[in-house]
Amino acid sequence: MGGKTPADDQPEDLISLSRLMKVLEDAPEPAADEDATLGTAPLPRITRMPEGIEVKERRLGHAVGHWVLQVRCECGRRWFEVDPVQTADCPRCGALVFIDIEPK
Numbered sequence: 001m002g003g004k005t006p007a008d009d010q011p012e013d014l015i016s017l018s019r020l021m022k023v024l025e026d027a028p029e030p031a032a033d034e035d036a037t038l039g040t041a042p043l044p045r046i047t048r049m050p051e052g053i054e055v056k057e058r059r060l061g062h063a064v065g066h067w068v069l070q071v072r073c074e075c076g077r078r079w080f081e082v083d084p085v086q087t088a089d090c091p092r093c094g095a096l097v098f099i100d101i102e103p104k
Contacts, residue, residue, distance in 0.1 A: 019050045073097050 049055070069081040077092035081099075090097055 022050075069099070069101070071097070071099055 066082065067084075069084065070078060071081055071088060072078045073090040073093065073095065074097070075090060075093040075095070077090055079088075079091060081088060085099060087096055087098055089095070
């Protein structure tokens with residue numbers, strides 16, 4: 001199988017390195033911080049972003065989901081299974097059907 005694998009794809013940078021370095025060069029020197037621990041220097045403050053960058057804050061929620069399997073018998077009857085199963089009884093014709101999950 002040819003082509004790239006997902007591991008070969010490098011993520012695209014949202015801000016180019018040259019624009020970020022320009023912002024850091026133009027930023028004022030940070031004030032001395034007496035609370036610095038382990039000899040670490042405080043990070044410079046970002047006072048402005050490069051043009052074209054818009055930041056929006058939103059509330060982060062949480063959702064729970066589960067997969068639902070739609071099953072179709074040879075007789076044409078369809079039904080849904082919530083749990084992954086390999087076999088089921090058709091409600092219409094009563095046949096024991098082997099469930100073969102089709103790839104996307």
